[in-house]
Amino acid sequence: MSASKQTAFDYIDEKSGVITDVSDKIWDYAELSLREYKSGELYAKVLKEEGFTVEHPFDNIETAFRASYGSGKPVIGILAEYDALTGLSQIAGSETRKELVTDGNGHGCGHNLLGAGSMAAAFAIKKYLEEKGEGSGKVILYGCPGEEGAATKAFMARDGVFAECDAALTWHPGNVNQVTSGTCNTCIQTEYKFTGVASHAAGAPDKGRSALDAVELMNIGVQFLREHMPDSARIHYSITDAGGDSPNVVQPKAQVLYMVRSIWVKDALELQERVDRIALAASMMTDTKMEKKFIDGCSNTVPNKVLESLMWDNFNDLGVCHYTEEELKYAKALYDSVEMKSDKLPGDATEDSSDIYEYVDEKSKHGTTPMNEFLVPYLYYEKPRMGSTDVGDVSWCIPTAQINTSTFPAQAPGHSWQNVSCGRTSIAHKNMLLAGKVIAATAIDLMEKPDVLQAAKDEFNKKMKRYGGYTCPVPQGAVPVIPGEKM
Numbered sequence: 001m002s003a004s005k006q007t008a009f010d011y012i013d014e015k016s017g018v019i020t021d022v023s024d025k026i027w028d029y030a031e032l033s034l035r036e037y038k039s040g041e042l043y044a045k046v047l048k049e050e051g052f053t054v055e056h057p058f059d060n061i062e063t064a065f066r067a068s069y070g071s072g073k074p075v076i077g078i079l080a081e082y083d084a085l086t087g088l089s090q091i092a093g094s095e096t097r098k099e100l101v102t103d104g105n106g107h108g109c110g111h112n113l114l115g116a117g118s119m120a121a122a123f124a125i126k127k128y129l130e131e132k133g134e135g136s137g138k139v140i141l142y143g144c145p146g147e148e149g150a151a152t153k154a155f156m157a158r159d160g161v162f163a164e165c166d167a168a169l170t171w172h173p174g175n176v177n178q179v180t181s182g183t184c185n186t187c188i189q190t191e192y193k194f195t196g197v198a199s200h201a202a203g204a205p206d207k208g209r210s211a212l213d214a215v216e217l218m219n220i221g222v223q224f225l226r227e228h229m230p231d232s233a234r235i236h237y238s239i240t241d242a243g244g245d246s247p248n249v250v251q252p253k254a255q256v257l258y259m260v261r262s263i264w265v266k267d268a269l270e271l272q273e274r275v276d277r278i279a280l281a282a283s284m285m286t287d288t289k290m291e292k293k294f295i296d297g298c299s300n301t302v303p304n305k306v307l308e309s310l311m312w313d314n315f316n317d318l319g320v321c322h323y324t325e326e327e328l329k330y331a332k333a334l335y336d337s338v339e340m341k342s343d344k345l346p347g348d349a350t351e352d353s354s355d356i357y358e359y360v361d362e363k364s365k366h367g368t369t370p371m372n373e374f375l376v377p378y379l380y381y382e383k384p385r386m387g388s389t390d391v392g393d394v395s396w397c398i399p400t401a402q403i404n405t406s407t408f409p410a411q412a413p414g415h416s417w418q419n420v421s422c423g424r425t426s427i428a429h430k431n432m433l434l435a436g437k438v439i440a441a442t443a444i445d446l447m448e449k450p451d452v453l454q455a456a457k458d459e460f461n462k463k464m465k466r467y468g469g470y471t472c473p474v475p476q477g478a479v480p481v482i483p484g485e486k487m
Contacts, residue, residue: 001317001318001441002444004128004131004444004448005440005441005444007127007128007131008124008125008127008128008437008440008441008444009124009318009437009440009441011123011124011127012120012121012123012124012433012436012437012440013433015120015123016120016429016433018046019116019117019119019120019123019432019433019436020116020429020432020433022042022043022046022115022116022119023112023113023115023116023117023424023428023429023432024112024424025038025039025042026039026042026082026107026111026112026115026116027092027107027112027423027424029042029084030084030089030104030105030106030107031082031083031084031105032083032084032085032086032105032148032482033083033145033146033147033148033149033150033482034061034062034063034083034145034146034150034152034480034481034482035063035083035482036063036082036083036145036146037062037063039063039082039083039115039145040056040057040062040063040064040065040082040143040145041056043056043065043067043080043082043115043119043143044056044065044067046119047065047067047119047122047141050123050126051069051126052067052068052069052122052126052141053067053068053069054066054067055067056143058142058143059152059155059156059159059161060479061145061146061152061155061156061480063143063145063146064142064143064144064145064152064156065141065142065143066140066141066142066143066161067122067140067141067143068138068139068140068141069122069125069126069129069138069139070126070129070136070137070138070139071134071135071137071138072134072135072136072137072138073137073138073166074137074138074166074167074446074447074450074453075137075138075139075140075164075165075166076125076137076138076139076140076165076166076167076168076169076443076446076447077139077140077141077142077162077164077165077167077168077169077394077398078118078121078122078125078139078140078141078142078168078169078170078439078443079118079142079144079153079168079169079170079391079394080114080115080118080119080141080142080143080144080170081111081114081115081144081145081147082111082112082114082115082143082145083111083145083146083147083148083150084105084106084107084108084111084112084148085105085106085107085108085109085148085415086103086105087103087104087105087106088104088105088106088107088108088415088416088417088420089101089102089103089104089105089106089420090106090417090420090421091421092420092421092423092424092425093330093421093422093424093425094421095330095333095334095337095421096337097337097417106417106420107419107420107423108414108415108416108417108419108420109147109148109173109414109415109419110172110173110174110407110408110419110423110428111147111148111173112423112424113173113407113423113428113431113432113435114170114171114172114173115143116432117171117173117432117433117435117436117439118141118170118171118435118436118439119141119436120432120433120435120436120437120440121169121435121436121437121439121440121443122139122141123436124436124437124440125139125440125443125444126139128440128443128444128447132447136447137447139443140164140165142156142161142162144156144390146296146480147389147390149189149295149296150295150296150480150481150482151187151296151297151298151390151393151474151480152390152480153298153390153391153393153394154296154297154298154299154390154393154472154473154474155296155474155478155479155480156393157299157393157394157396157397157470157472157474158393158472158474158476162394162397162398163397163398165398166398166399166446166453166457167307167398167399167400167401167446167453167456167457168394168395168398168399168400168401169307169311169400169401169402169439169442169443170391170400170402170439171402171403171404171405171435171438171439172402172403172404173404173405173407173408173419173423173428173431173432174404174405174406174407174408175346175372175406175407175408175409175410175411175412176346176347176372176376176404176406176410177315177320177372177374177375177376177403177404177405177406178347178348178349178375178376178378178403178404179308179311179312179315179378179401179402179403180308180348180401180402180403180404181303181305181308181348181349181378181379181380181381182301182303182348182349182381182382182383182384182385183263183300183301183302183303183382183383183384183385183392184263184300184301184384184385184386184387184388184389184392185232185234185261185262185263185268185300185384185385185386185387185388186261186262186263186264186265186267186268186297186298186299186300186388186392186473187259187260187261187268187296187297187298187388187473188259188260188261188268188269188272188294188296188297188473189257189258189259189260189294189295189296189297190257190258190260190272190275190276190292190293190294190295191240191255191256191257191258191292191293191295192215192218192255192256192257192258192279192290192291192292193241193253193254193255193290193291193292193293194211194212194214194215194253194254194255194282194283194286194288194289194290195211195252195253195288195289195290195291196208196209196210196211196213196214196250196251196252196253196286196287196288196289197209197250197252198249198250198251198252199249199250200248200249200250201247201248201249201250202248205250207250208250208252209250209252209286209287209288210250210251210252210254210286210288211243211251211252211253211254211286211288212242212243212251212254213251213286213288214254214282214283214285214286214288214290215239215242215254215255215256215282217281217282217285217286218256218278218279218282219237219256221278221281221282222235222237222258222275222278225274225275225278229262229271229274230262230267232262232263232384233260233261233262233267233268233271234259234260234261234262234386235258235259235260235261235271235275236258236259236261237256237257237258237259238256238257239254239255239256239257240255240256240257241253241254241255242254257295258275260272260275261386261388263300263384264300265299265300265471265472265473266471268297268473269471269473276292279292293481294474294475294478295481296390296474296480296481297472297473297474298388298389298390298392298393298473299390299392299393299395299396299470299471299472299473300384300388300392301389301391301392301395301400302392302395302396302400302460302463302467303380303381303382303395303401304395304399304400304401304456304459304460305380305459306399306452306455306456306459307399307400307401307442307456308378308380308401309378309380310401310442310445310446310452310456311401311402311403311438311439311442312375312378314438314441314442314445315375315403315438316375317441318434318437318438318441319375320373320374320375320405320406320434321373321405321406321427321430321431321434322373323371323373323427323430324426327371327425327426327427328370328371330422330425330427331370331371331409331410331422331427332370332409334370334408334409334412334418334421334422335370335409335410335411335412337418338411338412338413338416338418340413341411342367342411343367344367345357345360345361345364345366345367346360346364346367346372346376346410347360347376348376348385349376349377349378349379349381350376352379352381352383353377353379355377356376356377356379359376359377360374360376364410367410369410370409370410371406371409371410371427372406372410373406393470393472393473396464396470397470398460399456399457399459399460401442403435403438403439405431405432405434405435405438406427406431407422407423407427407428407431407432408422408423408427408428409422409427
Protein backbone atom coordinates (compact mmCIF):
# COMPACT_ATOMS: atom_id res chain seq x y z
CA MET A 1 0.00 0.00 0.00
CA SER A 2 1.20 3.50 -0.84
CA ALA A 3 1.82 6.05 1.89
CA SER A 4 -1.17 8.06 0.64
CA LYS A 5 -3.50 5.09 1.01
CA GLN A 6 -2.11 4.20 4.40
CA THR A 7 -2.75 7.73 5.62
CA ALA A 8 -6.33 7.43 4.40
CA PHE A 9 -6.78 4.09 6.16
CA ASP A 10 -5.32 5.46 9.37
CA TYR A 11 -7.77 8.34 9.22
CA ILE A 12 -10.72 5.96 8.94
CA ASP A 13 -9.39 4.14 11.99
CA GLU A 14 -8.98 7.45 13.81
CA LYS A 15 -12.56 8.41 12.97
CA SER A 16 -14.02 4.93 13.51
CA GLY A 17 -15.86 6.01 16.66
CA VAL A 18 -17.65 8.82 14.82
CA ILE A 19 -18.46 6.57 11.85
CA THR A 20 -19.85 3.69 13.90
CA ASP A 21 -21.80 6.12 16.07
CA VAL A 22 -23.52 7.50 12.96
CA SER A 23 -24.29 3.99 11.73
CA ASP A 24 -25.75 2.95 15.09
CA LYS A 25 -27.86 6.10 15.38
CA ILE A 26 -29.26 5.54 11.87
CA TRP A 27 -30.00 1.94 12.95
CA ASP A 28 -31.87 3.35 15.96
CA TYR A 29 -33.83 5.86 13.86
CA ALA A 30 -34.89 3.19 11.32
CA GLU A 31 -36.65 5.77 9.13
CA LEU A 32 -38.55 4.71 6.02
CA SER A 33 -38.10 5.95 2.45
CA LEU A 34 -38.24 9.74 2.09
CA ARG A 35 -38.90 10.06 5.83
CA GLU A 36 -35.24 9.94 6.89
CA TYR A 37 -35.42 13.34 8.58
CA LYS A 38 -33.25 12.56 11.61
CA SER A 39 -30.81 10.57 9.48
CA GLY A 40 -30.37 13.34 6.93
CA GLU A 41 -29.90 15.96 9.66
CA LEU A 42 -27.31 13.77 11.39
CA TYR A 43 -25.27 13.33 8.22
CA ALA A 44 -25.44 17.05 7.45
CA LYS A 45 -24.24 17.91 10.98
CA VAL A 46 -21.37 15.40 11.08
CA LEU A 47 -20.16 16.24 7.56
CA LYS A 48 -20.18 19.98 8.27
CA GLU A 49 -18.16 19.35 11.42
CA GLU A 50 -15.67 17.37 9.32
CA GLY A 51 -15.20 20.35 6.98
CA PHE A 52 -17.40 19.42 4.02
CA THR A 53 -19.60 21.90 2.18
CA VAL A 54 -23.09 20.48 2.67
CA GLU A 55 -26.32 21.07 0.75
CA HIS A 56 -29.34 19.69 2.62
CA PRO A 57 -32.01 19.32 1.32
CA PHE A 58 -30.69 18.61 -2.16
CA ASP A 59 -32.22 18.35 -5.66
CA ASN A 60 -35.65 19.22 -4.26
CA ILE A 61 -35.61 16.06 -2.13
CA GLU A 62 -36.12 16.95 1.51
CA THR A 63 -34.01 14.17 3.03
CA ALA A 64 -31.22 14.14 0.42
CA PHE A 65 -27.84 15.84 0.77
CA ARG A 66 -24.68 16.64 -1.17
CA ALA A 67 -21.40 16.99 0.74
CA SER A 68 -18.29 18.09 -1.15
CA TYR A 69 -14.66 18.84 -0.49
CA GLY A 70 -11.78 19.87 -2.74
CA SER A 71 -11.35 21.47 -6.14
CA GLY A 72 -10.11 20.60 -9.58
CA LYS A 73 -10.15 17.24 -11.31
CA PRO A 74 -10.94 14.42 -11.06
CA VAL A 75 -14.26 14.50 -9.23
CA ILE A 76 -15.19 11.22 -7.55
CA GLY A 77 -18.75 10.63 -6.41
CA ILE A 78 -19.57 8.36 -3.48
CA LEU A 79 -23.13 7.09 -3.02
CA ALA A 80 -24.85 6.74 0.36
CA GLU A 81 -28.24 5.32 1.39
CA TYR A 82 -29.91 5.31 4.82
CA ASP A 83 -33.57 4.23 4.62
CA ALA A 84 -35.09 1.31 6.55
CA LEU A 85 -37.84 -1.25 5.95
CA THR A 86 -41.21 -1.89 7.58
CA GLY A 87 -41.93 -4.82 9.90
CA LEU A 88 -38.32 -5.53 10.76
CA SER A 89 -37.83 -4.07 14.22
CA GLN A 90 -35.32 -6.24 16.04
CA ILE A 91 -33.26 -6.22 19.22
CA ALA A 92 -29.62 -5.64 18.30
CA GLY A 93 -27.35 -8.62 18.75
CA SER A 94 -30.18 -11.03 19.50
CA GLU A 95 -29.80 -14.64 18.33
CA THR A 96 -33.57 -15.04 17.98
CA ARG A 97 -36.41 -13.02 16.48
CA LYS A 98 -37.16 -10.50 19.23
CA GLU A 99 -38.91 -7.30 18.19
CA LEU A 100 -37.71 -4.06 19.70
CA VAL A 101 -40.98 -2.37 18.68
CA THR A 102 -44.06 -4.33 17.65
CA ASP A 103 -44.47 -4.01 13.88
CA GLY A 104 -41.70 -1.43 13.86
CA ASN A 105 -39.10 -0.59 11.23
CA GLY A 106 -35.59 -1.94 10.87
CA HIS A 107 -32.49 -1.89 8.66
CA GLY A 108 -32.96 -5.28 7.02
CA CYS A 109 -30.94 -4.11 4.01
CA GLY A 110 -28.14 -2.61 6.10
CA HIS A 111 -28.48 0.94 4.82
CA ASN A 112 -27.39 2.30 8.19
CA LEU A 113 -24.04 0.70 7.38
CA LEU A 114 -24.09 1.65 3.70
CA GLY A 115 -24.35 5.37 4.36
CA ALA A 116 -21.79 5.40 7.18
CA GLY A 117 -19.31 3.27 5.22
CA SER A 118 -19.57 5.62 2.26
CA MET A 119 -19.07 8.54 4.63
CA ALA A 120 -15.93 6.82 5.94
CA ALA A 121 -14.59 6.73 2.39
CA ALA A 122 -15.41 10.42 1.93
CA PHE A 123 -13.58 11.24 5.17
CA ALA A 124 -10.49 9.36 3.97
CA ILE A 125 -10.50 10.95 0.49
CA LYS A 126 -10.84 14.39 2.07
CA LYS A 127 -7.79 13.63 4.23
CA TYR A 128 -5.89 12.62 1.09
CA LEU A 129 -6.90 15.84 -0.71
CA GLU A 130 -5.85 17.95 2.28
CA GLU A 131 -2.38 16.40 2.05
CA LYS A 132 -2.21 16.94 -1.73
CA GLY A 133 -3.32 20.55 -1.65
CA GLU A 134 -5.62 22.85 -3.62
CA GLY A 135 -6.74 21.75 -7.08
CA SER A 136 -5.82 18.08 -6.76
CA GLY A 137 -9.39 16.80 -7.04
CA LYS A 138 -12.78 16.71 -5.38
CA VAL A 139 -14.90 14.17 -3.53
CA ILE A 140 -18.69 14.40 -3.39
CA LEU A 141 -20.79 12.27 -1.05
CA TYR A 142 -24.38 12.02 -2.26
CA GLY A 143 -26.99 11.24 0.34
CA CYS A 144 -29.55 9.25 -1.66
CA PRO A 145 -32.68 8.55 0.41
CA GLY A 146 -35.56 6.27 -0.42
CA GLU A 147 -33.79 3.44 -2.23
CA GLU A 148 -36.47 1.08 -0.91
CA GLY A 149 -39.38 2.27 -3.00
CA ALA A 150 -38.45 5.77 -4.17
CA ALA A 151 -35.25 5.33 -6.24
CA THR A 152 -34.04 8.89 -5.77
CA LYS A 153 -30.78 8.27 -7.64
CA ALA A 154 -32.86 7.91 -10.80
CA PHE A 155 -34.50 11.29 -10.16
CA MET A 156 -31.04 12.78 -9.58
CA ALA A 157 -29.77 11.16 -12.78
CA ARG A 158 -32.71 12.62 -14.71
CA ASP A 159 -31.80 16.04 -13.32
CA GLY A 160 -28.17 15.71 -14.44
CA VAL A 161 -26.75 15.66 -10.90
CA PHE A 162 -23.99 13.14 -11.59
CA ALA A 163 -22.64 14.89 -14.70
CA GLU A 164 -20.25 16.80 -12.41
CA CYS A 165 -18.39 13.56 -11.58
CA ASP A 166 -15.78 11.55 -13.47
CA ALA A 167 -16.72 8.26 -11.76
CA ALA A 168 -18.87 6.95 -8.93
CA LEU A 169 -18.11 4.31 -6.29
CA THR A 170 -20.33 2.63 -3.74
CA TRP A 171 -20.94 -0.58 -1.83
CA HIS A 172 -23.73 -2.59 -0.26
CA PRO A 173 -23.81 -4.67 2.93
CA GLY A 174 -24.08 -8.40 2.30
CA ASN A 175 -23.02 -11.85 3.43
CA VAL A 176 -20.09 -12.21 1.04
CA ASN A 177 -16.96 -10.25 0.10
CA GLN A 178 -16.93 -9.46 -3.62
CA VAL A 179 -16.81 -6.88 -6.36
CA THR A 180 -20.15 -6.98 -8.16
CA SER A 181 -20.44 -7.12 -11.93
CA GLY A 182 -23.16 -7.91 -14.44
CA THR A 183 -26.44 -6.10 -14.82
CA CYS A 184 -29.92 -6.27 -13.29
CA ASN A 185 -33.49 -5.34 -14.08
CA THR A 186 -35.01 -2.00 -14.90
CA CYS A 187 -37.95 -1.45 -12.52
CA ILE A 188 -40.96 0.88 -12.78
CA GLN A 189 -43.55 1.34 -10.02
CA THR A 190 -46.99 2.80 -10.72
CA GLU A 191 -50.03 3.18 -8.49
CA TYR A 192 -53.55 2.86 -9.91
CA LYS A 193 -56.55 4.32 -8.11
CA PHE A 194 -60.07 3.37 -9.15
CA THR A 195 -63.09 5.42 -8.05
CA GLY A 196 -66.63 4.11 -8.38
CA VAL A 197 -70.00 4.63 -6.69
CA ALA A 198 -71.01 3.24 -3.30
CA SER A 199 -74.29 1.39 -2.99
CA HIS A 200 -76.04 -1.29 -0.93
CA ALA A 201 -74.82 -4.54 -2.43
CA ALA A 202 -78.16 -6.31 -1.86
CA GLY A 203 -80.76 -3.53 -1.99
CA ALA A 204 -79.42 -1.46 -4.90
CA PRO A 205 -76.51 -3.25 -6.58
CA ASP A 206 -77.43 -1.73 -9.96
CA LYS A 207 -76.71 1.74 -8.57
CA GLY A 208 -73.15 0.85 -7.54
CA ARG A 209 -69.91 0.87 -9.52
CA SER A 210 -67.25 -1.24 -7.84
CA ALA A 211 -63.69 0.06 -7.75
CA LEU A 212 -62.63 -3.25 -6.22
CA ASP A 213 -64.03 -5.07 -9.26
CA ALA A 214 -61.83 -2.83 -11.40
CA VAL A 215 -58.73 -3.79 -9.42
CA GLU A 216 -59.60 -7.48 -9.69
CA LEU A 217 -60.23 -7.25 -13.43
CA MET A 218 -56.95 -5.39 -13.88
CA ASN A 219 -55.14 -8.14 -12.00
CA ILE A 220 -56.79 -10.80 -14.17
CA GLY A 221 -55.79 -8.92 -17.31
CA VAL A 222 -52.19 -8.73 -16.18
CA GLN A 223 -52.25 -12.45 -15.35
CA PHE A 224 -53.10 -13.18 -18.98
CA LEU A 225 -50.40 -10.73 -20.10
CA ARG A 226 -47.71 -12.81 -18.35
CA GLU A 227 -47.90 -15.46 -21.08
CA HIS A 228 -47.09 -12.85 -23.71
CA MET A 229 -44.08 -11.05 -22.30
CA PRO A 230 -40.35 -11.92 -22.35
CA ASP A 231 -39.09 -14.60 -19.96
CA SER A 232 -36.76 -12.07 -18.34
CA ALA A 233 -39.62 -9.68 -17.51
CA ARG A 234 -41.43 -9.63 -14.17
CA ILE A 235 -44.66 -8.00 -12.97
CA HIS A 236 -45.61 -7.79 -9.28
CA TYR A 237 -48.53 -6.13 -7.53
CA SER A 238 -49.95 -5.27 -4.13
CA ILE A 239 -53.52 -4.14 -3.35
CA THR A 240 -52.86 -1.14 -1.12
CA ASP A 241 -56.54 -0.20 -0.62
CA ALA A 242 -59.31 -2.80 -0.99
CA GLY A 243 -62.02 -0.24 -0.36
CA GLY A 244 -63.29 -1.27 3.04
CA ASP A 245 -64.34 -4.14 5.31
CA SER A 246 -68.06 -4.42 4.53
CA PRO A 247 -68.99 -7.00 1.89
CA ASN A 248 -72.56 -5.65 1.70
CA VAL A 249 -71.28 -2.35 0.29
CA VAL A 250 -70.24 -1.83 -3.32
CA GLN A 251 -66.69 -0.56 -2.79
CA PRO A 252 -66.38 2.98 -4.21
CA LYS A 253 -62.59 3.13 -4.05
CA ALA A 254 -59.66 0.75 -4.43
CA GLN A 255 -55.97 1.10 -5.17
CA VAL A 256 -53.25 -1.22 -6.44
CA LEU A 257 -49.46 -0.78 -6.73
CA TYR A 258 -47.71 -2.40 -9.69
CA MET A 259 -44.03 -3.06 -10.28
CA VAL A 260 -42.89 -3.80 -13.84
CA ARG A 261 -39.40 -5.16 -14.47
CA SER A 262 -37.40 -5.93 -17.60
CA ILE A 263 -33.68 -5.76 -18.29
CA TRP A 264 -33.67 -2.75 -20.64
CA VAL A 265 -35.48 0.51 -19.97
CA LYS A 266 -37.15 0.58 -23.38
CA ASP A 267 -38.57 -2.90 -22.84
CA ALA A 268 -39.83 -2.01 -19.36
CA LEU A 269 -41.48 1.14 -20.70
CA GLU A 270 -43.22 -0.83 -23.46
CA LEU A 271 -44.46 -3.40 -20.95
CA GLN A 272 -45.60 -0.59 -18.65
CA GLU A 273 -47.73 0.84 -21.45
CA ARG A 274 -49.46 -2.53 -21.83
CA VAL A 275 -50.22 -2.61 -18.11
CA ASP A 276 -51.57 0.95 -18.37
CA ARG A 277 -53.96 -0.11 -21.13
CA ILE A 278 -55.19 -3.04 -19.04
CA ALA A 279 -55.90 -0.64 -16.15
CA LEU A 280 -57.84 1.67 -18.48
CA ALA A 281 -59.81 -1.29 -19.86
CA ALA A 282 -60.68 -2.44 -16.33
CA SER A 283 -62.08 1.02 -15.55
CA MET A 284 -64.15 0.96 -18.75
CA MET A 285 -65.54 -2.50 -17.96
CA THR A 286 -66.64 -1.40 -14.50
CA ASP A 287 -67.70 2.14 -15.39
CA THR A 288 -65.25 3.54 -12.83
CA LYS A 289 -62.68 6.31 -13.02
CA MET A 290 -58.98 5.38 -13.11
CA GLU A 291 -56.07 7.59 -12.06
CA LYS A 292 -52.45 6.50 -12.23
CA LYS A 293 -49.48 7.90 -10.36
CA PHE A 294 -45.82 7.27 -11.18
CA ILE A 295 -43.99 6.18 -8.02
CA ASP A 296 -40.45 5.48 -9.16
CA GLY A 297 -38.28 3.88 -11.79
CA CYS A 298 -34.69 2.71 -11.97
CA SER A 299 -32.48 1.37 -14.75
CA ASN A 300 -30.36 -1.73 -15.15
CA THR A 301 -26.67 -1.44 -14.22
CA VAL A 302 -23.86 -0.94 -16.73
CA PRO A 303 -20.77 -2.85 -15.51
CA ASN A 304 -17.35 -1.24 -15.92
CA LYS A 305 -14.49 -3.74 -16.06
CA VAL A 306 -11.75 -1.15 -15.52
CA LEU A 307 -13.30 0.22 -12.32
CA GLU A 308 -14.36 -3.19 -11.02
CA SER A 309 -10.86 -4.62 -11.54
CA LEU A 310 -9.35 -1.67 -9.73
CA MET A 311 -11.72 -2.11 -6.79
CA TRP A 312 -10.93 -5.82 -6.62
CA ASP A 313 -7.16 -5.16 -6.59
CA ASN A 314 -7.58 -2.79 -3.65
CA PHE A 315 -9.94 -5.19 -1.87
CA ASN A 316 -7.45 -8.00 -2.36
CA ASP A 317 -4.58 -5.86 -1.04
CA LEU A 318 -6.54 -4.87 2.07
CA GLY A 319 -7.79 -8.38 2.77
CA VAL A 320 -11.02 -9.40 4.46
CA CYS A 321 -12.18 -9.14 8.07
CA HIS A 322 -11.62 -11.89 10.62
CA TYR A 323 -13.55 -12.53 13.80
CA THR A 324 -13.26 -13.37 17.46
CA GLU A 325 -14.56 -16.60 18.92
CA GLU A 326 -17.51 -14.71 20.41
CA GLU A 327 -18.37 -13.10 17.07
CA LEU A 328 -18.26 -16.46 15.30
CA LYS A 329 -20.50 -18.02 17.97
CA TYR A 330 -23.09 -15.30 17.42
CA ALA A 331 -22.80 -15.62 13.63
CA LYS A 332 -23.32 -19.38 13.89
CA ALA A 333 -26.51 -18.84 15.91
CA LEU A 334 -27.88 -16.53 13.22
CA TYR A 335 -26.74 -18.92 10.50
CA ASP A 336 -28.61 -21.76 12.23
CA SER A 337 -31.74 -19.61 12.57
CA VAL A 338 -32.17 -19.37 8.78
CA GLU A 339 -34.82 -21.96 7.98
CA MET A 340 -34.65 -21.94 4.18
CA LYS A 341 -30.98 -21.94 3.26
CA SER A 342 -29.82 -21.43 -0.29
CA ASP A 343 -28.33 -24.44 -2.05
CA LYS A 344 -25.99 -22.13 -3.99
CA LEU A 345 -22.47 -21.23 -2.96
CA PRO A 346 -21.87 -17.58 -1.97
CA GLY A 347 -20.90 -15.04 -4.60
CA ASP A 348 -22.64 -13.69 -7.70
CA ALA A 349 -20.08 -15.18 -10.11
CA THR A 350 -19.71 -18.60 -8.48
CA GLU A 351 -22.07 -20.35 -10.91
CA ASP A 352 -20.40 -18.75 -13.94
CA SER A 353 -16.85 -20.05 -13.50
CA SER A 354 -15.72 -23.54 -12.55
CA ASP A 355 -12.47 -22.13 -11.11
CA ILE A 356 -14.34 -19.67 -8.91
CA TYR A 357 -16.81 -22.38 -7.92
CA GLU A 358 -14.01 -24.68 -6.74
CA TYR A 359 -12.27 -21.85 -4.86
CA VAL A 360 -15.45 -20.73 -3.07
CA ASP A 361 -16.51 -24.31 -2.37
CA GLU A 362 -13.23 -24.94 -0.57
CA LYS A 363 -13.13 -21.62 1.29
CA SER A 364 -16.74 -21.84 2.44
CA LYS A 365 -16.46 -25.55 3.35
CA HIS A 366 -19.14 -26.39 0.81
CA GLY A 367 -21.23 -23.39 1.84
CA THR A 368 -21.40 -24.24 5.55
CA THR A 369 -19.21 -21.57 7.20
CA PRO A 370 -21.16 -19.06 9.34
CA MET A 371 -19.02 -16.15 8.10
CA ASN A 372 -17.51 -15.90 4.63
CA GLU A 373 -13.94 -14.96 5.52
CA PHE A 374 -12.62 -14.81 1.96
CA LEU A 375 -12.77 -12.59 -1.11
CA VAL A 376 -14.57 -14.08 -4.11
CA PRO A 377 -12.33 -13.91 -7.21
CA TYR A 378 -13.38 -11.24 -9.67
CA LEU A 379 -15.24 -12.10 -12.87
CA TYR A 380 -16.48 -9.51 -15.35
CA TYR A 381 -19.77 -10.39 -16.98
CA GLU A 382 -22.92 -8.78 -18.38
CA LYS A 383 -25.32 -11.45 -17.17
CA PRO A 384 -28.52 -10.02 -15.62
CA ARG A 385 -29.67 -10.61 -12.06
CA MET A 386 -33.35 -10.42 -11.20
CA GLY A 387 -33.15 -7.62 -8.61
CA SER A 388 -33.13 -3.86 -9.22
CA THR A 389 -31.15 -0.90 -7.87
CA ASP A 390 -31.12 2.81 -8.60
CA VAL A 391 -27.32 2.61 -8.72
CA GLY A 392 -28.09 1.50 -12.26
CA ASP A 393 -29.11 5.02 -13.26
CA VAL A 394 -25.81 6.43 -11.99
CA SER A 395 -23.96 3.79 -14.06
CA TRP A 396 -25.72 5.09 -17.20
CA CYS A 397 -24.36 8.59 -16.48
CA ILE A 398 -20.73 7.93 -15.47
CA PRO A 399 -18.43 4.92 -14.90
CA THR A 400 -19.64 3.23 -11.71
CA ALA A 401 -18.56 0.25 -9.60
CA GLN A 402 -19.52 -1.29 -6.26
CA ILE A 403 -18.57 -3.99 -3.78
CA ASN A 404 -20.14 -6.10 -1.04
CA THR A 405 -18.59 -6.91 2.33
CA SER A 406 -19.68 -9.58 4.83
CA THR A 407 -21.56 -7.39 7.27
CA PHE A 408 -23.99 -10.29 7.87
CA PRO A 409 -23.57 -14.04 8.47
CA ALA A 410 -23.56 -16.47 5.56
CA GLN A 411 -27.04 -17.46 4.36
CA ALA A 412 -28.68 -14.44 6.01
CA PRO A 413 -31.51 -13.51 3.60
CA GLY A 414 -31.92 -10.03 2.23
CA HIS A 415 -34.41 -7.89 4.19
CA SER A 416 -34.34 -10.23 7.17
CA TRP A 417 -34.41 -9.88 10.95
CA GLN A 418 -30.99 -11.55 11.03
CA ASN A 419 -29.56 -8.59 9.11
CA VAL A 420 -31.21 -6.12 11.47
CA SER A 421 -29.89 -7.96 14.51
CA CYS A 422 -26.34 -8.05 13.14
CA GLY A 423 -26.36 -4.49 11.78
CA ARG A 424 -25.40 -2.93 15.12
CA THR A 425 -22.62 -5.34 16.07
CA SER A 426 -18.84 -5.43 15.79
CA ILE A 427 -19.14 -7.82 12.81
CA ALA A 428 -21.03 -5.17 10.85
CA HIS A 429 -18.80 -2.33 12.05
CA LYS A 430 -15.62 -4.09 10.92
CA ASN A 431 -16.95 -4.72 7.43
CA MET A 432 -18.42 -1.24 7.12
CA LEU A 433 -15.01 0.32 7.82
CA LEU A 434 -13.39 -2.13 5.40
CA ALA A 435 -15.79 -1.05 2.66
CA GLY A 436 -14.86 2.58 3.31
CA LYS A 437 -11.18 1.74 2.93
CA VAL A 438 -11.69 -0.16 -0.35
CA ILE A 439 -13.65 2.76 -1.82
CA ALA A 440 -11.10 5.31 -0.58
CA ALA A 441 -8.16 3.34 -1.99
CA THR A 442 -9.88 3.04 -5.36
CA ALA A 443 -10.65 6.77 -5.44
CA ILE A 444 -7.01 7.59 -4.63
CA ASP A 445 -5.89 5.38 -7.53
CA LEU A 446 -8.25 7.23 -9.88
CA MET A 447 -6.81 10.54 -8.68
CA GLU A 448 -3.20 9.40 -9.08
CA LYS A 449 -3.59 7.36 -12.28
CA PRO A 450 -5.34 9.46 -14.94
CA ASP A 451 -4.72 6.77 -17.55
CA VAL A 452 -6.82 4.27 -15.53
CA LEU A 453 -9.64 6.78 -15.11
CA GLN A 454 -9.52 7.52 -18.84
CA ALA A 455 -9.67 3.81 -19.62
CA ALA A 456 -12.81 3.53 -17.47
CA LYS A 457 -14.32 6.47 -19.34
CA ASP A 458 -13.40 4.98 -22.71
CA GLU A 459 -15.10 1.71 -21.76
CA PHE A 460 -18.17 3.63 -20.60
CA ASN A 461 -18.36 5.68 -23.80
CA LYS A 462 -18.11 2.59 -26.01
CA LYS A 463 -20.99 0.98 -24.15
CA MET A 464 -23.11 4.12 -24.38
CA LYS A 465 -22.55 4.13 -28.14
CA ARG A 466 -23.49 0.45 -28.33
CA TYR A 467 -26.58 0.82 -26.11
CA GLY A 468 -27.79 4.11 -27.58
CA GLY A 469 -27.27 6.20 -24.45
CA TYR A 470 -29.34 6.73 -21.34
CA THR A 471 -33.12 6.62 -21.36
CA CYS A 472 -34.35 7.63 -17.93
CA PRO A 473 -37.38 5.68 -16.68
CA VAL A 474 -38.44 8.70 -14.60
CA PRO A 475 -40.66 11.08 -16.61
CA GLN A 476 -40.10 14.82 -16.56
CA GLY A 477 -42.15 16.51 -13.88
CA ALA A 478 -42.37 13.45 -11.66
CA VAL A 479 -41.20 13.93 -8.07
CA PRO A 480 -40.25 11.30 -5.45
CA VAL A 481 -43.27 10.22 -3.44
CA ILE A 482 -43.73 8.15 -0.32
CA PRO A 483 -44.79 4.68 -1.44
CA GLY A 484 -48.21 3.48 -0.31
CA GLU A 485 -49.70 6.90 0.39
CA LYS A 486 -53.31 7.19 -0.72
CA MET A 487 -53.85 9.31 -3.83
